[in-house]
Amino acid sequence: MHQPLFGGWIEVVCGPMFAGKTEEIIRRIRRLEYAKKNVLVFKPTIDDRYSSSEIVSHNKTKAKSININKAIEILDYIKEGVDAVVIDEAQFLDNDVIWVSETLADRGIRVIIGGLDRDFRGEPFGPMPQLLAIAEFVQKLTAVCVVTGQPATRTQRLINGKPASYNDPIVLVGASEAYEPRSRDSHEVRNKPKHDE
Ligand SMILES: Nc1ncnc2c1ncn2[C@@H]1O[C@H](COP(=O)(O)OP(=O)(O)O)[C@@H](O)[C@H]1O
Ligand SMILES: Cc1cn([C@H]2C[C@H](O)[C@@H](COP(=O)(O)O)O2)c(=O)[nH]c1=O
């Protein structure tokens, strides 16, 4: 595999839905392209929301991507001369994405990861906590809360207009028909267990 002169690293862009994670990742991809770098973009197959062959932001900026079902599949695409690997919607991937990212960065590749830090319950989502821990660089973005107008750090899931229940399935691919960005004080989860005092 590619042995570059300079070290690689891991960057994570996280935050709630509508915070601009995908836009920010596409901005980084474009800059790498201007620099004539060889970039590979991946997303989990489950994310077929706007396109099955592109990462697409809520305001429809897009970049070509490769679908993967498991993180380890990324390694099949790594050939001599790959400069950067981008993974969007990393919250949906298995925990292998952690060592795969480390392996790529150790081999001199810039790894750019986008994903939700929290699920609709407000709890850490999939491999994101570990990815945040191992990353050299982290950008936590916020959206605008549709209730308070304050920075939104959480994602509200609404089912038939009502807050989803804590026990609902964690994975539900969707956009504004089921989700909206909310600040801490306006985020609601039905049946959420209370912590002991
Ligand atoms: N309440 C909101 N706050 C911020 N952006 C919003 C909001 N509702 C819709 N948007 C749109 O979402 C875009 C960000 O989309 P995207 O990059 O796909 O976000 P993410 O990947 O974090 O879900 C914004 O540029 C804006 O056009
Ligand atoms: C909060 C939450 C979200 N999802 C899904 C919904 C979307 O398909 C993606 C997030 O996409 P974005 O680029 O961040 O807008 O994740 C989910 O399955 N479960 C959740 O709890």
Ligand SMILES: [Zn+2]
């Ligand atoms: Zn996104």
